[in-house]
Amino acid sequence: MLVEKEVIGPGSYFYMDEATNQPRKLDVTPDLTRYWFDQGQAMLAAGLNIPVPYEHDFTAHPMTPKDKLLNNAGEVQSYHMKGETLYSLVDVQDDKAKEKIGKAIRWASPWISSFTDGAGKQWNNVITHL
Numbered sequence: 001m002l003v004e005k006e007v008i009g010p011g012s013y014f015y016m017d018e019a020t021n022q023p024r025k026l027d028v029t030p031d032l033t034r035y036w037f038d039q040g041q042a043m044l045a046a047g048l049n050i051p052v053p054y055e056h057d058f059t060a061h062p063m064t065p066k067d068k069l070l071n072n073a074g075e076v077q078s079y080h081m082k083g084e085t086l087y088s089l090v091d092v093q094d095d096k097a098k099e100k101i102g103k104a105i106r107w108a109s110p111w112i113s114s115f116t117d118g119a120g121k122q123w124n125n126v127i128t129h130l
Helices: 030-045 095-100
Strands: 002-008 011-016 023-028 051-053 072-082 085-092 111-116 122-129
Touching: 002 030, 002 072, 030 072, 030 085, 030 122, 051 122
Parallel strands: none
Antiparallel strands: 002 085, 011 023, 051 072, 072 085, 111 122
């Protein structure tokens, strides 16, 4: 089942930096949102799976087979823009999880990091899971 999910739009966001365990601010610009769209489409075109775990899973990234993720609700099928906001179409197989997206699961955030895929390509500052 495909479900549309808002990913992120321009604005200021606060999060906990995992390296320092201190709050940090991320200012998202329209250019940064467009970058994540372009990179996300490129990752999907390269055959990478972008998982959608139920919660942030530090081991969940595009080179991890989705069947190894115990808390995985689905995977990103595509990205699209609505104005300056990034959206995704997520393939969710669990009916209960599908019904919660946008309702009980509303404030989930994208996990942004860098990694090297199995082919040796470096991906920098990309959305590695939703």
